[in-house]
Amino acid sequence: MTTRIGVVTFPGSLDDRDAQRAVRLAGAExxxxxxxxxxxxxxxxxxxxxxxxxxxxxxxGAISRFSPVMETVIEQAKLGMPVLGICxxxxxxxxxxxxxxxxxxxxxxxxxxxxxxxxVENAETAWTGDYSAGQEIVVPLKNGEGRxxxxxxxxxxxxxxxxxxxxxxxxxxxxxxxxxxGITNAAGNVVxxxxxxxxxxxxxxxxxxxxxxxxxxxxxxLVNA
Amino acid sequence: MSLDTVxxxxxxxxxxxxxxxxxxxxxxxxxxxxxxxxxxxxxxxAMYSVMWSEHCSYKSSKVHLKQFGEKKPDSDAMLVGIGExxxxxxxxxxxxxxxxxxxxxxxxxxxPYQGAATGIGGIVRDILAMGARPVAVMDPxxxxxxxxxxxxxxxxxxxAGIGGYGNCLGLPNIGxxxxxxxxxxxxPLVNALCVGVMKHEDIHLAQASGxxxxxxxxxxxTGGDGIGGVSVLASETFDDTKPAKRPAVQVGDPxxxxxxxxxxxxxxxxxxxxxxxxxxxxxxxCATSELASAGSxxxxxxxxxxxxxxxxxxxxxxxxxxxxxxxxxxxxxxxVGRFLEICEKWDVIANVIGEVTDGERLEIFWHGELxxxxxxxxxxxxxxxxxxxxARPSWQDALQADAPTxxxxxxxxxxxxxxxxxxxxxxxxxxxxxxxxxxxxxxxxLGNTVLSAGEDSGMIRIDEETNLGVSVATDGNGxxxxxxxxxxxxxxxxxxxxNVAAGGAKPLAVSDCLNFGSPEDPDVMWQFAEATRxxxxxxxxxxxxxxxxxxxxxxxxxxxxxxxxxxxxxxGVIDDVTRRTPVAFAEEGQLLYLLGDTExxxxxxxxxxxxxxxxxxxxxxxxxxxxxxxxEILISASRDGMIDAAHDLSDGGxxxxxxxxxxxxxxxxxIVVPEGVDPFVxxxxxxxGRAVVAVPRSEELRFNDMCIARGLPATRIGVVDGDSLDxxxxxxxxxxxxxxxxxGVIEALLA
Numbered sequence: 001m002t003t004r005i006g007v008v009t010f011p012g013s014l015d016d017r018d019a020q021r022a023v024r025l026a027g028a029e030x031x032x033x034x035x036x037x038x039x040x041x042x043x044x045x046x047x048x049x050x051x052x053x054x055x056x057x058x059x060x061g062a063i064s065r066f067s068p069v070m071e072t073v074i075e076q077a078k079l080g081m082p083v084l085g086i087c088x089x090x091x092x093x094x095x096x097x098x099x100x101x102x103x104x105x106x107x108x109x110x111x112x113x114x115x116x117x118x119x120v121e122n123a124e125t126a127w128t129g130d131y132s133a134g135q136e137i138v139v140p141l142k143n144g145e146g147r148x149x150x151x152x153x154x155x156x157x158x159x160x161x162x163x164x165x166x167x168x169x170x171x172x173x174x175x176x177x178x179x180x181x182g183i184t185n186a187a188g189n190v191v192x193x194x195x196x197x198x199x200x201x202x203x204x205x206x207x208x209x210x211x212x213x214x215x216x217x218x219x220x221x222l223v224n225a
Numbered sequence: 226m227s228l229d230t231v232x233x234x235x236x237x238x239x240x241x242x243x244x245x246x247x248x249x250x251x252x253x254x255x256x257x258x259x260x261x262x263x264x265x266x267x268x269x270x271a272m273y274s275v276m277w278s279e280h281c282s283y284k285s286s287k288v289h290l291k292q293f294g295e296k297k298p299d300s301d302a303m304l305v306g307i308g309e310x311x312x313x314x315x316x317x318x319x320x321x322x323x324x325x326x327x328x329x330x331x332x333x334x335x336x337p338y339q340g341a342a343t344g345i346g347g348i349v350r351d352i353l354a355m356g357a358r359p360v361a362v363m364d365p366x367x368x369x370x371x372x373x374x375x376x377x378x379x380x381x382x383x384x385a386g387i388g389g390y391g392n393c394l395g396l397p398n399i400g401x402x403x404x405x406x407x408x409x410x411x412x413p414l415v416n417a418l419c420v421g422v423m424k425h426e427d428i429h430l431a432q433a434s435g436x437x438x439x440x441x442x443x444x445x446x447t448g449g450d451g452i453g454g455v456s457v458l459a460s461e462t463f464d465d466t467k468p469a470k471r472p473a474v475q476v477g478d479p480x481x482x483x484x485x486x487x488x489x490x491x492x493x494x495x496x497x498x499x500x501x502x503x504x505x506x507x508x509x510x511c512a513t514s515e516l517a518s519a520g521s522x523x524x525x526x527x528x529x530x531x532x533x534x535x536x537x538x539x540x541x542x543x544x545x546x547x548x549x550x551x552x553x554x555x556x557x558x559x560x561v562g563r564f565l566e567i568c569e570k571w572d573v574i575a576n577v578i579g580e581v582t583d584g585e586r587l588e589i590f591w592h593g594e595l596x597x598x599x600x601x602x603x604x605x606x607x608x609x610x611x612x613x614x615x616a617r618p619s620w621q622d623a624l625q626a627d628a629p630t631x632x633x634x635x636x637x638x639x640x641x642x643x644x645x646x647x648x649x650x651x652x653x654x655x656x657x658x659x660x661x662x663x664x665x666x667x668x669x670x671l672g673n674t675v676l677s678a679g680e681d682s683g684m685i686r687i688d689e690e691t692n693l694g695v696s697v698a699t700d701g702n703g704x705x706x707x708x709x710x711x712x713x714x715x716x717x718x719x720x721x722x723x724n725v726a727a728g729g730a731k732p733l734a735v736s737d738c739l740n741f742g743s744p745e746d747p748d749v750m751w752q753f754a755e756a757t758r759x760x761x762x763x764x765x766x767x768x769x770x771x772x773x774x775x776x777x778x779x780x781x782x783x784x785x786x787x788x789x790x791x792x793x794x795x796x797g798v799i800d801d802v803t804r805r806t807p808v809a810f811a812e813e814g815q816l817l818y819l820l821g822d823t824e825x826x827x828x829x830x831x832x833x834x835x836x837x838x839x840x841x842x843x844x845x846x847x848x849x850x851x852x853x854x855x856x857e858i859l860i861s862a863s864r865d866g867m868i869d870a871a872h873d874l875s876d877g878g879x880x881x882x883x884x885x886x887x888x889x890x891x892x893x894x895x896i897v898v899p900e901g902v903d904p905f906v907x908x909x910x911x912x913x914g915r916a917v918v919a920v921p922r923s924e925e926l927r928f929n930d931m932c933i934a935r936g937l938p939a940t941r942i943g944v945v946d947g948d949s950l951d952x953x954x955x956x957x958x959x960x961x962x963x964x965x966x967x968x969g970v971i972e973a974l975l976a
Contacts, residue, residue, distance in 0.1 A: 011572060012480050014395030018672040021689075050670075052393045055480025111388050111665045140669045144392075199669040204686070204803055206669075 006043035014051035026215030048089025061091030090192035101150030107175025247274035282608030285744035312772020328777035337382025350503035356429035357421025369410030393479035398666035399683025411782035433520035443575035448534035451475035451547025523582035615750035627841030657970035694802035698724035703788030705844035711759035726856035729863030730797030742786020809890035821915030
C-alpha cells in the first residue's frame with residue numbers, strides 16, 4: 001500500500017502544491033487536507049506548508065492553530081504521527097505548542113528569499129533519517145518572520161537534547177537565535193523548519209535536490225514502522 | 226443634500242453640477258447632456274467622469290493606439306486580442322497564456338507601499354478575469370537618481386509593497402527591470418506584469434448577456450478608499466456632512482485576493498459564469514457599464530445590495546470606489562446557489578446585486594429610486610476622442626546633433642583606462658546587481674520557476690509532464706527613446722524579443738506599457754505618436770502582435786516630463802524547458818562567440834551616462850530582420866544543445882554582459898580583441914542585434930556551420946577560463962574585484 005502523506009491547505013497557504021509535488025517525487029501519495037475538515041483521511045503523516053495563512057495579519061499561525069484540522073493534527077502528533085511544518089507551518093506548530101519558541105520578524109525587517117546553506121544537526125528524526133548528522137545542504141529560504149527565538153533555558157534544553165534539527169551556515173538570514181533553522185519535539189516525530197526543502201526537489205527548478213531527503217526520510221520510516 | 230434621482234434631474238435641468246471638479250471639460254459635460262437628453266444625475270455624472278477620464282477612456286492615446294490593430298501581423302497564436310482585460314495567446318498542447326503589463330505610477334509616488342501593492346493586485350485580477358490561473362509576476366521599475374534622498378523614501382516602499390502583495394499571493398516574481406535616472410525623480414514608474422495559464426476552453430470574457438442572468442459582486446466589501454483614484458475627484462465631496470478628501474490611493478489586502486483567486490478558479494472549474502470582469506479603476510462604474518456594453522446592453526443593479534465597509538457611502542461613492550479585491554460575475558439563475566456555496570467555502574462575501582435585462586439601458590437603483598439610466602456603451606466605449614496636436618520638439622535636432630564622438634567625449638585609450646570604465650559601468654546602480662531588491666520577492670513558490678531575476682528573461686514551466694514552458698522579458702530604454710522615440714520603441718521591442726530568444730523561447734506576442742508626460746504638450750504627444758508608430762511597425766515585421774497593455778500619461782512634474790518610456794513585454798514559448806539557456810558561463814573551456822555586428826554606437830549608452838553624464842546623438846540602429854535571424858539562431862542552438870549560455874548585449878554592451886555571465890557562473894573569461902577592432906568599441910558599444918554565447922568545443926563546428934549557412938556574423942572572441950576577466954593585451958580584472966564592484970551597490974545607497 002502506498003504511504004499517504006497529507007498536506008493541509010489553510011486559507012492563504014501558498015506552498016501546498018509544492019509540498020504535494022515533493023511528496024509525490026519522494027514516492028508517497030499526496031493527500032490534500034482542508035482546514036475546515038477534522039478528518040485526516042487515513043494519512044500516515046502530515047505536512048503543514050508555507051504561506052501566509054489568514055494573511056498573517058495577527059501573529060503568524062495564530063489563527064490557523066485553531067482550525068478544525070489542527071485539533072486532529074495536534075492529537076495525532078502527540079500519539080506519534082510524523083508532522084513537518086515548513087515556514088508558516090513551523091509557525092503554526094509553535095503556536096500549537098507542539099514545538100517551543102516563536103518566530104519573530106527578521107532582524108533585517110525585510111522579507112528575504114535566498115539559497116541557504118544549512119547543516120543538518122539531527123539525522124534521527126522522522127523527517128531527517130536520510131541525511132547524516134553534520135551534512136551540509138542548500139535549500140531555498142524565504143520568509144519575513146523567520147527569526148527563531150526562545151528563552152535561554154529552552155535554547156539550552158534544545159541543544160542538550162539534540163533537538164536542533166538544522167542550523168544556518170555562512171549567513172544567518174533572519175537573526176535566529178543560535179542560527180537555528182529547524183527544531184524537533186522530544187519524540188522526534190514533529191519537525192519545524194523555516195527553510196523550504198519542498199523547493200529543492202528538482203534540478204530544473206531548485207538550487208539543488210537536497211530537500212527531497214526530508215520527504216524520503218519520512219517515507220522510509222513509515223514503511224519500516 | 227437629497228438624493229439626485231433621474232426624476233429629480235428631469236425636474237431641475239439647471240441645477241449646478243461639479244463637472245469641472247470631476248475633471249470633465251465643458252464640451253464633455255454638454256455631450257453627456259446631449260446623450261441623456263437631460264442633465265445627468267450625480268451618480269451618472271460620477272460614472273461618466275471616471276469612465277471618460279484619460280486613464281479609462283484613452284481619449285488622448287486611442288487615435289495612435291489603433292495602429293496596433295491596423296498593422297497587426299498575421300499570427301495564428303492570437304486567441305483574444307486588444308480590448309478585453311488581457312490578450313490571450315495559444316502556446317500549444319491546448320494551453321493558452323494571457324499576460325499584460327500595466328502602470329501604477331502615480332499612486333506609487335504618493336504612497337509607495339500601497340501604490341505598488343495594489344498595482345500587483347490589479348494586474349493579477351485582470352489575468353484572473355480571463356479565466357486563467359495567475360502563475361508569475363514581473364516588475365519593470367524606474368526611479369529618480371539613485372543617490373537622491375527621495376529615492377530612499379520611494380524605492381524601499383515600492384519594493385516592500387510588490388513583495389508584500391505578490392509574496393502573499395503565492396506568485397513567483399520572475400524578473401523585471403530597475404532603472405535609475407533623474408528624469409523619474411518626481412515620477413517613478415511602477416509597471417506590473419502578470420502571466421496566467423489556462424486551457425483554451427477556459428477562456429472567459431467580460432460580457433453580460435442573457436436576460437434574467439444574475440449579476441454577482443463578490444470579494445472585499447466596498448469602502449471609501451480609492452475614490453477618484455483614476456479621475457481627478459477634487460476635494461469637494463457630494464455631501465459636506467461627511468469626511469472630506471477620502472484617500473485616493475487604494476489599500477490592498479493580498480490575503481483577500483488569494484482567496485478570491487482560489488474561489489474564482491473553482492467557480493471556473495465548475496463552469497458557473499457566463500461573463501466576468503474584475504473591479505479596478507473606476508470600480509463598479511466600469512464593471513457594470515463594460516459588462517453591459519459588451520453584452521446585450523441591458524442591466525439593472527440595486528446598489529443597496531452591495532456589501533459595504535462603510536454604511537455612510539452615497540450611491541456616487543459606491544459607484545466610484547476603487548476598493549480592491551472585488552470581482553463581478555454574470556451567472557445563470559440556476560447556478561447562483563452553487564456559486565454562492567463556493568464563495569462561502571473560501572470565506573468570500575458574495576451578493577446578487579442585479580440582473581441582465583432585455584432592454585438597452587443600464588439602470589441603477591438606490592433605495593428604490595432610479596439614480597442611473599444610461600446607454601452603457603456611451604459610458605464604457607463611446608467616450609471622447611482627442612486629436613491632440615503634436616510636433617517634433619524644437620530641441621530634438623540639437624539633441625541628436627550632440628553625438629558622443631571621440632572628440633566630444635574622451636574615450637579610454639589604455640588598458641587601465643578601459644578597465645576603470647568597465648568597473649564604473651558595472652558598479653553604477655543601473656548595471657549593478659539588483660539582488661537587494663529581487664531577494665525580497667519569492668521566486669520559488671509554485672515550483673515551476675526555471676529562469677528568474679538576473680537572467681535575460683523569466684521562464685516558467687506550465688506542464689510538468691511535457692515540460693512546456695513560457696518566458697517573458699520586459700525592456701525599455703527611456704534614453705534611447707528620448708533621442709529618437711520611433712527607434713527607441715523599436716529597440717525596446719528588439720531587446721525584449723532578443724532576451725526571450727536568448728533563453729531559448731520563441732517570441733509570440735507583445736504587451737506594452739507606454740509611460741509618457743502630458744499629452745497636452747505637443748512635444749510629448751509627438752514622442753507618443755512616434756513611439757506607437759515605431760512599435761506598431763516593428764511588431765508587424767517581427768510577427769508579434771500587441772495583445773494589450775496600458776498607457777500612462779501625465780508623468781511629469783511642472784514643465785518637465787519623464788523621458789518617453791515605452792516598456793515592452795514579449796512573451797515566448799519553449800517546448801522543453803530543460804533546454805533553456807541561462808546567462809551563466811558555467812563550464813571552463815567553452816568557446817565564446819559574439820553574434821551580430823558591432824559598430825561605433827554610443828548614443829544613449831550606459832557608458833556615456835556613467836562616465837560622462839551625457840545624453841545626445843542617435844540611439845543604436847535597428848535591424849529587425851537581423852533580430853529575427855539572431856532569435857532563430859539562439860532558439861535552434863538551444864534546442865539542439867549547441868550553446869550552454871547566452872546573454873543578450875544591451876546597456877553596457879559586451880563588457881557588461883561578460884561581467885554578468887562570469888559572475889553568475891563563477892568562471893572567468895579570456896577575451897581576444899579581433900584584428901582591426903577598437904577594444905573600446907568592442908566593450909562599450911550598444912549596437913543592437915547582438916548576443917554573446919558559450920559554445921561547447923564539441924559543438925563548435927556545427928554551430929559555426931549554422932551561423933554561416935544562415936548568414937549571421939559570428940566571431941570567436943575567447944574562452945571561459947580561470948577566475949578573472951582577461952581582455953588580452955588590455956587588462957585583467959579578477960572576479961573578486963568585479964564582484965566587489967557589482968554587488969552591494971543598492972544596499973549602500975539605501976543604508
